[in-house]
Amino acid sequence: MKRSSKIAVAILATLGLGAAVAVFAHPGAMGPGMMRGMAPGAAAGSHGPMGGPMAGRVQHDEAFAADMHLVRDMLFSHERIKRTVTNLPDGIKTVTESDDPQVTQAIQTHVASMVQRLSDGKEFNLFSKTIPVLFDNRDKIKTTVEATDKGSVVTQTSSDAKVVAALQEHATEVDELVREGMVAMMRNARAAMGGGPVQR
Secondary structure (H helix, E strand, O other): OOHHHHHHHHHHHHHOHHHHHHHHHOHHHOOHHHHHHOOOOOOOOOOOOOOOOOOOOOOOOOOHHHHHHHHHHHHHOHHHOEEEEEEEOOEEEEEEEOOOHHHHHHHHHHHHHHHHHHHHOOOOOOOOOOHHHHHHOHHHOEEEEEEOOOEEEEEEEOOOHHHHHHHHHHHHHHHHHHHHOHHHHHHHHHHHOOOOOOOO
């Protein structure tokens, strides 16, 4: 199993798919304490049955629940999010905005948190196969963020062709989440659990 889905698969393996939906609906219920209390291999970063080389990246991250909360808010508000992606020769430019002030704030807070995580090497990953590539090569990525009245403009570039491909593929992953919300999230969850290829 690819390490990119370790954290989310660990949640699903421990709680089951239905309970995982509840976690996304109420992310405050899964703080670091609960993650530490899971069975061996259940928490991201452990070396049990679901463990692997992500060890230490997320398991004791106190900001995990807050970031889950933001993801939950945006998934349930996906119809109020407008997003455009421009593939550049060396990366991507994304514009993510909303006419809803609360969604705008969630977008801007999420972007700021993810940019900081990338800088710090603190991986936050829910079913993405591209996130590990980006974190492993974070020193090869140049990121600029511009806040707008309704959201954020993010430009990420790299001189490494593999990283450019990962940036562009990740933008596609995010597009699907914006377009379909929880439907896309749970489809990716089933694929991560070995339920077959992702059907887009």
